[in-house]
Amino acid sequence: MGRRMLGRQEDAEDAVQTTFLKLxxxxxxxxxxxxxxxxxxxxxMNVCFDMLQKRGGKKFExxxxxxxxxxxxxxxxxxxxxxNTLPExxxxxxxxxxxxxxxxxxxxxxxxxxxxxxxxxIFHAKARLRALLLDSHSEVTS
Amino acid sequence: xxxxxxxxxELGEMDERDFTLHLPACSECQxxxxxxxxxxxxxxxxxxxxxxxxxxxxxxxxxxxxQQRRRRLRWLNFQERSWAIWRIAAVxxxxxxxxxxxxxxxxxxxxxxxxGAALEQVEKKEREYAAAIAELERxxxxxxxxxxIELMLLYRDRLETIEAQIVRCKETLATNPGNxxxxxxxxxxxxxxxxxxxxxxxxAG
Numbered sequence: 001m002g003r004r005m006l007g008r009q010e011d012a013e014d015a016v017q018t019t020f021l022k023l024x025x026x027x028x029x030x031x032x033x034x035x036x037x038x039x040x041x042x043x044x045m046n047v048c049f050d051m052l053q054k055r056g057g058k059k060f061e062x063x064x065x066x067x068x069x070x071x072x073x074x075x076x077x078x079x080x081x082x083x084n085t086l087p088e089x090x091x092x093x094x095x096x097x098x099x100x101x102x103x104x105x106x107x108x109x110x111x112x113x114x115x116x117x118x119x120x121x122i123f124h125a126k127a128r129l130r131a132l133l134l135d136s137h138s139e140v141t142s
Numbered sequence: 143x144x145x146x147x148x149x150x151x152e153l154g155e156m157d158e159r160d161f162t163l164h165l166p167a168c169s170e171c172q173x174x175x176x177x178x179x180x181x182x183x184x185x186x187x188x189x190x191x192x193x194x195x196x197x198x199x200x201x202x203x204x205x206x207x208x209q210q211r212r213r214r215l216r217w218l219n220f221q222e223r224s225w226a227i228w229r230i231a232a233v234x235x236x237x238x239x240x241x242x243x244x245x246x247x248x249x250x251x252x253x254x255x256x257x258g259a260a261l262e263q264v265e266k267k268e269r270e271y272a273a274a275i276a277e278l279e280r281x282x283x284x285x286x287x288x289x290x291i292e293l294m295l296l297y298r299d300r301l302e303t304i305e306a307q308i309v310r311c312k313e314t315l316a317t318n319p320g321n322x323x324x325x326x327x328x329x330x331x332x333x334x335x336x337x338x339x340x341x342x343x344x345x346a347g
Contacts, residue, residue, distance in 0.1 A: 004188070013197050013200065016197060016201065017197070017200055017201050017204050020201045020204070020205060021204055021205065021208055024205055024208060025208070075184060076184060076187060076188060079181070079184050079185065079188065080188060083185075083188075094185070098181070098182050098185035098186065099185050099186065099188050101186065115154070116153070116154060119152060119153050119154050120153055122152075123149065123152040123153055126152075126178050126181060126182075129181050130174075130177050130178070130181065133181070
């Protein structure tokens with residue numbers, strides 16, 4: 001998820017490291033009625049947003065991807081790149097929903113948004129991705 | 143996109159049942175559903191564990207460093223607390239010392255009384271000693287005439303010098319009777335006078 005959000009493997013690793021440190025520091029604040037994964041994802045997402053903010057909206061090329069000429073892998077890379085072009089919050093909603101397969105109400109808890117907003121963000125993300133992938137791959141559109 | 147049903151369904155404004163009824167009749171919605179299904183399937187495949195062999199070691203290290211930092215902070219806090227305790231203890235000790243000093247300090251009246259009693263004793267002994275020497279002087283001085291003129295002059299000078307010392311000591315003691323130093327000088331002068339008179343008596347006798 002860190003890699004999807006930040007685009008670079010090193011940044012993602014830093015984000016995971018910071019997340020664990022923050023988790024360690026703030027574990028006493030964790031309310032045991034809440035879901036731990038939600039708590040963990042929330043920290044991770046906040047770390048990612050902080051890093052993106054520090055970076056000042058500068059985007060990186062996706063790295064660490066295996067180069068392949070298989071059309072399926074190529075399509076995956078295209079999708080990775082397309083996801084990377086989405087606005088931060090939209091990207092977060094989509095990655096959590098589509099990649100991490102987290103329920104929308106949980107995403108709302110993680111990102112501190114309403115469920116309606118999450119649904120809208122996912123819908124618009126899918127629309128954008130459709131449009132981005134439309135020209136390059138008939139596989140998606142057909 | 144002309145049909146808004148899919149959007150309404152996606153945004154939760156339309157029931158799933160209504161959308162399911164609508165879907166077979168709308169090719170546009172069918173197309174969108176199919177495309178999104180493919181995108182979601184593709185996105186699901188993106189979730190691949192990324193091999194990062196050093197990541198856990200890095201996390202472990204940073205957690206350990208964090209733990210050490212916390213321990214150090216705890217120790218510093220403890221040290222700070224113990225310093226504060228030491229400071230308070232020192233202040234209390236000084237306060238207790240000052241309190242004890244002022245509480246058990248000899249009262250000025252008592253001190254004068256004690257000094258006065260001791261002084262009285264010393265002065266009494268001195269007077270007795272001086273009286274004995276005066277008695278000796280009364281016996282010795284008439285004998286001085288029996289000595290050679292030179293010896294007589296020598297002893298007279300010596301006795302005069304001693305007497306001058308005694309007078310000076312007594313003058314000083316009149317203003318500062320508690321001065322033990324001067325009292326020692328006086329005693330030495332009196333002893334010197336006694337010895338001189340004895341010598342004189344021996345020579346004359």
